[in-house]
Amino acid sequence: MVLSAYAQKKLSKTKKVLRRFLQDTPELNRLIKKMEIDDEDYEICIELAIDDWNATAPHVGVTTIETFPSLYLLVLGASVQAMRMAGIYQSRNELNYQALGSSFTRANKTQYYVQWLGGFMNEWEQKKKDFKISQNVVLGYGGAFSEYLYIGYDF
Numbered sequence: 001m002v003l004s005a006y007a008q009k010k011l012s013k014t015k016k017v018l019r020r021f022l023q024d025t026p027e028l029n030r031l032i033k034k035m036e037i038d039d040e041d042y043e044i045c046i047e048l049a050i051d052d053w054n055a056t057a058p059h060v061g062v063t064t065i066e067t068f069p070s071l072y073l074l075v076l077g078a079s080v081q082a083m084r085m086a087g088i089y090q091s092r093n094e095l096n097y098q099a100l101g102s103s104f105t106r107a108n109k110t111q112y113y114v115q116w117l118g119g120f121m122n123e124w125e126q127k128k129k130d131f132k133i134s135q136n137v138v139l140g141y142g143g144a145f146s147e148y149l150y151i152g153y154d155f
Contacts (some may be wrong), residue, residue: 003065004066006066007064007066009045010065010066010068011043011065013071014046014065014071014074014075014078015039015042015043015046016089017071017075018042018045018046018075018078018079018082019035019042020038021075021079022037022079022082024036024037036086037085037086039081041082041085042078042082044081044085045078045079045081045082046074046078046081046087048077048078049074049076049077049078049080049081049130050063050064050065050074050077052077052128053068053073053077053128053132054106055131056099056128056129057132058132058133058135058136060135060136060139067105069131069135070131073113073124073127073128073131076123076124076127077124077128079120079124080120080121080124083113083116083117083120084117086113087110087113087117089112090108090109090110090113091110091133094108094110096108
């Protein structure tokens with residue numbers, strides 16, 4: 001898919017904010033000394049968040065990266081996808097072993113990802129629902145504006 005220059009700019013900013021929001025930088029990932037999620041995976045997370053937004057009722061039109069109403073909501077939705085992705089990776093690569101009377105566990109962070117995912121998901125679902133309901137009211141009545149109309153800005 002070819003994105004316009006404006007869409008590329010918004011995607012780039014969203015990835016940058018998402019990476020900082022999740023604290024996913026080599027200098028902050030002291031154990032692995034690299035980014036846990038690469039840029040291509042962040043783009044997938046953003047695309048899935050937008051698709052989730054569009055698939056959630058009430059349907060108030062198709063939203064793209066260019067028209068997404070709030071940077072925070074997009075980062076929150078993409079964070080849900082990133083936590084799922086990282087949690088699946090951790091679960092798949094967890095390894096418990098014992099040798100010479102000592103036991104070791106590798107990649108045992110799944111429960112932490114599940115906890116973060118739960119918090120992010122609850123907030124994402126609630127804010128998404130509230131925002132979309134307010135948009136639906138505005139579209140249906142044409143004059144019953146709410147404060148949600150003004151939270152978006154051109155990021």
